[in-house]
Amino acid sequence: MQQPIGVIDSGVGGLTVSRELMRQLPKEKLIYLGDTERCPYGPRSKEQVKRYTWQMVHYLLGKNIKLLIVACNTATAYTLSELQSALLIPVIGVIEPGARAAIKNSQNKQIGVIGTEGTINSKAYPNTLKGVDHKIQVDGLACPRFVPMIEDGVFKGEEAEAVVAQTLQPLKNKSNMDTLILGCTHYPIIKDLVQAEMGPHIQVISSGEETAREASLILAYHKSLEQGNIAPVHEFFTTGNIEKFRHIANQWFEEPIQVLEWVSLDPMKSSAK
Known part of the structure; x- marks a missing residue:
């Protein structure tokens, strides 16, 4: 079974990184989670950003991801070192x-x-x-x-x-x-x-370009690059308005995304201290 790359962002911004990942790593499946309901993260406190980021991380860990990309600069600034220390999979910031x-x-x-x-x-x-x-x-x-x-x-x-x-x-x-x-x-x-x-x-x-290059190098180092020839079906999840997300994503990728679902992160428990 194909093990995906996980991408998290406060909203639609991480789609810019995802497009570059698709270009450089066309065999890899992406699972994207954008917390559009609570976007933007920029004005929020460090503790709030850490809590929300951990909620997204826990959701994607349930998808058996092999690599996590924190495609949000605010979340990267506040949580990257903590995530890298706590998780058993590689974690990349932007x-x-x-x-x-x-x-x-x-x-x-x-x-x-x-x-x-x-x-x-x-x-x-x-x-x-x-x-x-x-x-x-x-x-x-x-x-x-x-x-x-x-x-x-x-x-x-x-x-x-x-x-x-x-x-x-x-x-x-x-x-x-x-x-x-x-x-x-x-x-x-x-x-x-x-x-x-x-x-x-x-x-x-x-x-985006440099982040995708780093992801490629890390997956190659861990011998985790996807070798199959089946075109991946990427999955997108948003906590906010699905149609607004779809509209922006379809414009950015220049083709319709196939799988998009709404999720709620509020009930999930954060492990951020």
Whole structure:
């Protein structure tokens, strides 16, 4: 029986990582859980994010996953090390892959990061980037309007353009910055708007490609790569509105998703302390 990869996110943002996983690992089955009912995680307390993340993890562990990808920057910042210590399967976050991609692309070590309040306040990206090279200069900007806008299915048109322009204005004054990390997996959905606003001289980086590459390497190391020739049927679960999730997912993947179900996580008990 095919053992799947589990992907968790606060909502639809992790679909950006999932699309890259499907591209790089076409034989692997994905089981995706988006906690859209309680999205966004960014404004929530660390303890609340940890509790919700553990609830999602317990649900996916019941699906016999072989690898867990925490495709939410806020959840990665607050829970990754705890999950890696507690679980018997490999666990990947999205912050280190995103930071590595930015370091490879930056020419002058002037890097910007946009993300949720939780991710920016955690200092996870500056700590990771400076842990590699202490000379890197990091400018962070919280963008609290982005995730609710994307979850509502607004990621093009005048309204989205206006929100992006207003939100990113403080970063446009950072004249030396040459690389911008999309420090939330929702943001690649509006990457074109961000790129247009920041200008062609800025390299806009998302973590999906690097995260999928890391997943491939880890599965190969553990000799867990799927060898069969049967096309996988991916499964998607959401705690929120199914039709809204389906609409965004179908647009992002450019083809209809086959399996989508609503689930409730509230009755589940968290093991987060």
